Amino acid sequence: MGTDFRIRPLADRVVVKPVEREEKTKGGIYLPDTASKERPMEGTVLAVGEGRIDDNGKRIPMNVKAGDRVIFAKYSGTEFKIDDVEYLILSEKDILGIIQE
Amino acid sequence: MGTDFRIRPLADRVVVKPVEREEKTKGGIYLPDTASKERPMEGTVLAVGEGRIDDNGKRIPMNVKAGDRVIFAKYSGTEFKIDDVEYLILSEKDILGIIQE
Amino acid sequence: MGTDFRIRPLADRVVVKPVEREEKTKGGIYLPDTASKERPMEGTVLAVGEGRIDDNGKRIPMNVKAGDRVIFAKYSGTEFKIDDVEYLILSEKDILGIIQE
Amino acid sequence: MGTDFRIRPLADRVVVKPVEREEKTKGGIYLPDTASKERPMEGTVLAVGEGRIDDNGKRIPMNVKAGDRVIFAKYSGTEFKIDDVEYLILSEKDILGIIQE
Amino acid sequence: MGTDFRIRPLADRVVVKPVEREEKTKGGIYLPDTASKERPMEGTVLAVGEGRIDDNGKRIPMNVKAGDRVIFAKYSGTEFKIDDVEYLILSEKDILGIIQE
Amino acid sequence: MGTDFRIRPLADRVVVKPVEREEKTKGGIYLPDTASKERPMEGTVLAVGEGRIDDNGKRIPMNVKAGDRVIFAKYSGTEFKIDDVEYLILSEKDILGIIQE
Amino acid sequence: MGTDFRIRPLADRVVVKPVEREEKTKGGIYLPDTASKERPMEGTVLAVGEGRIDDNGKRIPMNVKAGDRVIFAKYSGTEFKIDDVEYLILSEKDILGIIQE
Numbered sequence: 001m002g003t004d005f006r007i008r009p010l011a012d013r014v015v016v017k018p019v020e021r022e023e024k025t026k027g028g029i030y031l032p033d034t035a036s037k038e039r040p041m042e043g044t045v046l047a048v049g050e051g052r053i054d055d056n057g058k059r060i061p062m063n064v065k066a067g068d069r070v071i072f073a074k075y076s077g078t079e080f081k082i083d084d085v086e087y088l089i090l091s092e093k094d095i096l097g098i099i100q101e
Numbered sequence: 102m103g104t105d106f107r108i109r110p111l112a113d114r115v116v117v118k119p120v121e122r123e124e125k126t127k128g129g130i131y132l133p134d135t136a137s138k139e140r141p142m143e144g145t146v147l148a149v150g151e152g153r154i155d156d157n158g159k160r161i162p163m164n165v166k167a168g169d170r171v172i173f174a175k176y177s178g179t180e181f182k183i184d185d186v187e188y189l190i191l192s193e194k195d196i197l198g199i200i201q202e
Numbered sequence: 203m204g205t206d207f208r209i210r211p212l213a214d215r216v217v218v219k220p221v222e223r224e225e226k227t228k229g230g231i232y233l234p235d236t237a238s239k240e241r242p243m244e245g246t247v248l249a250v251g252e253g254r255i256d257d258n259g260k261r262i263p264m265n266v267k268a269g270d271r272v273i274f275a276k277y278s279g280t281e282f283k284i285d286d287v288e289y290l291i292l293s294e295k296d297i298l299g300i301i302q303e
Numbered sequence: 304m305g306t307d308f309r310i311r312p313l314a315d316r317v318v319v320k321p322v323e324r325e326e327k328t329k330g331g332i333y334l335p336d337t338a339s340k341e342r343p344m345e346g347t348v349l350a351v352g353e354g355r356i357d358d359n360g361k362r363i364p365m366n367v368k369a370g371d372r373v374i375f376a377k378y379s380g381t382e383f384k385i386d387d388v389e390y391l392i393l394s395e396k397d398i399l400g401i402i403q404e
Numbered sequence: 405m406g407t408d409f410r411i412r413p414l415a416d417r418v419v420v421k422p423v424e425r426e427e428k429t430k431g432g433i434y435l436p437d438t439a440s441k442e443r444p445m446e447g448t449v450l451a452v453g454e455g456r457i458d459d460n461g462k463r464i465p466m467n468v469k470a471g472d473r474v475i476f477a478k479y480s481g482t483e484f485k486i487d488d489v490e491y492l493i494l495s496e497k498d499i500l501g502i503i504q505e
Numbered sequence: 506m507g508t509d510f511r512i513r514p515l516a517d518r519v520v521v522k523p524v525e526r527e528e529k530t531k532g533g534i535y536l537p538d539t540a541s542k543e544r545p546m547e548g549t550v551l552a553v554g555e556g557r558i559d560d561n562g563k564r565i566p567m568n569v570k571a572g573d574r575v576i577f578a579k580y581s582g583t584e585f586k587i588d589d590v591e592y593l594i595l596s597e598k599d600i601l602g603i604i605q606e
Numbered sequence: 607m608g609t610d611f612r613i614r615p616l617a618d619r620v621v622v623k624p625v626e627r628e629e630k631t632k633g634g635i636y637l638p639d640t641a642s643k644e645r646p647m648e649g650t651v652l653a654v655g656e657g658r659i660d661d662n663g664k665r666i667p668m669n670v671k672a673g674d675r676v677i678f679a680k681y682s683g684t685e686f687k688i689d690d691v692e693y694l695i696l697s698e699k700d701i702l703g704i705i706q707e
Binding site for chain 4: 210259
């Protein structure tokens with residue numbers, strides 16, 4: 001899994017392939033649908049941007065890389081499909097953590 | 102496709118020619134109309150500004166250039182028409198990623 | 203067309219004379235009235251301020267000058283009339299781009 | 304008209320004496336009461352503050368001085384009366400431009 | 405009138421004793437109760453804080469001192485009473501100007 | 506009264522023990538329940554954080570210390586109880602002033 | 607209790623295992639359900655991020671570590687479950703204080 005994904009995200013954006021509900025149950029992580037809380041989702045990072053520019057004009061390196069398994073806030077980002085497969089493009093700050101295998 | 106487009110965008114703005122729905126289907130990227138998500142759109146960059154000025158008075162270079170095929174958040178930017186062709190002028194931060202051919 | 207307009211704008215403000223609807227049609231640029239988008243307007247810059255002061259106390263030079271033909275977001279700025287002619291005073295950041303003749 | 308007005312404004316504030324409606328008509332500037340736009344007002348600067356302090360602790364000099372004829376956004380500032388005369392105290396950033404005589 | 409008031413304000417806060425309506429009339433300043441404007445109030449500064457810390461960790465000196473007669477926006481600050489006398493604690497940025505005697 | 510309170514606040518937070526209504530009357534400070542104003546409360550500081558980090562990575566020292574008697578905005582902070590005693594944890598910026606004994 | 611928790615939080619995020627209501631009563635800390643106040647919760651830190659990057663590109667060290675017992679604002683963060691155990695991932699700035707044993 002490399003950085004040759006068809007969409008190259010800009011700045012601190014990340015393309016993620018969300019995990020199907022079935023896989024999540026197998027992996028042991030369950031994401032409850034609570035009214036008072038934002039429900040996280042699980043996915044795999046396919047491509048990352050070069051990082052955003054800080055107030056001094058320096059690029060901040062990204063903390064995730066292609067191949068990382070991540071959880072992210074459910075309603076963050078923007079969905080799109082290529083050849084009928086769903087993807088999500090979101091900002092790195094919407095990624096909550098990396099799942100360690 | 103050069104920078105001689107009739108409108109020269111200011112700061113970090115970008116003029117984009119949105120792709121027709123028919124073209125999108127051929128290209129394999131499909132953008133679902135989901136209630137809970139902002140739907141992205143696809144287009145071609147026609148002209149870019151010189152970049153915005155940061156807090157230290159330095160110009161931040163742009164990450165997209167004329168000719169780039171991009172996806173962007175659907176409701177961002179401002180529409181206009183020249184000779185009956187629709188264009189969009191939007192800020193670079195509303196561009197999610199560059200489509201690699 | 204010089205900088206001797208009767209009102210001298212402060213900071214990054216710009217005085218613009220909006221273009222009549224008839225002129226716009228002739229120029230080939232048409233600005234649709236779409237519900238989901240902010241409609242831009244076309245006009246001519248009559249006077250510009252000296253630029254706003256950045257966080258380090260330096261003046262940021264303006265990107266437009268008197269005589270420029272510009273497009274700007276429709277509901278930005280403040281209208282006023284001198285001798286029955288309508289003008290608009292708005293911030294440079296509300297100017298989307300310069301029309302190249 | 305000097306800086307010996309009874310109220311000395313703080314920071315970037317300015318005391319303005321608004322112009323009566325009759326005077327405005329004579330001066331040729333008419334300020335329409337439009338629903339979609341903020342209506343500006345005309346007035347004379349009576350006293351100015353020393354300027355606000357920027358993020359580096361330096362005072363930013365004021366762009367208007369006592370005696371300037373200015374236009375400003377209608378609903379900005381705070382009204383008060385001395386000896387039955389109405390005045391307005393407002394921030395310099397609410398002043399749109401200086402009227403050149 | 406010194407800085408030995410019972411409450412020592414923190415940062416850029418100021419303790420003010422509001423002026424009674426009767427005194428105001430005598431002083432010639434009248435503060436109209438207008439719907440479209442925030443009505444200012446008059447008062448005497450009793451104690452001032454040491455000033456707020458700017459983004460570089462430096463303390464910004466205060467522009468008012470104990471004994472100053474000031475006008476301030478009516479609904480700013482927090483009321484309290486000591487021995488049945490009403491006071492107000494407010495931020496210096498809510499003080500519009502100093503009344504020169 | 507030391508810093509050995511059971512909860513150690515983070516950053517610029519402060520643990521306060523609110524004063525009972527009876528004590529307040531004795532101390533001569535009365536806090537009216539006015540509709541148009543935020544009502545302050547009185548309390549004793551039990552523990553303070555190390556201070557927040559400013560934009561340059563330096564820690565800003567706290568202005569209050571354990572033992573200080575303070576007034577603070579009524580609806581600020583978060584309540585909790587230990588052994589049936591009520592406490593409040595709030596940010597130092599919600600503390601209006603220190604009561605000098 | 608180490609940093610080998612299955613989820614590695616990004617930036618200034620922290621994984622917390624909330625304490626059951628029964629445990630809280632035993633510990634002597636009671637968190638009332640007040641309408642006018644945000645109710646805090648108690649929990650144990652399981653994993654912490656590396657800290658967020660400040661405006662100068664420097665990483666700000668975390669103030670909590672794995673094993674710390676903390677209180678935090680009730681509605682902050684995002685819930686998730688692993689093997690039927692509930693966890694919370696939240697930003698360090700939502701942690702109010704550390705409970706000293």
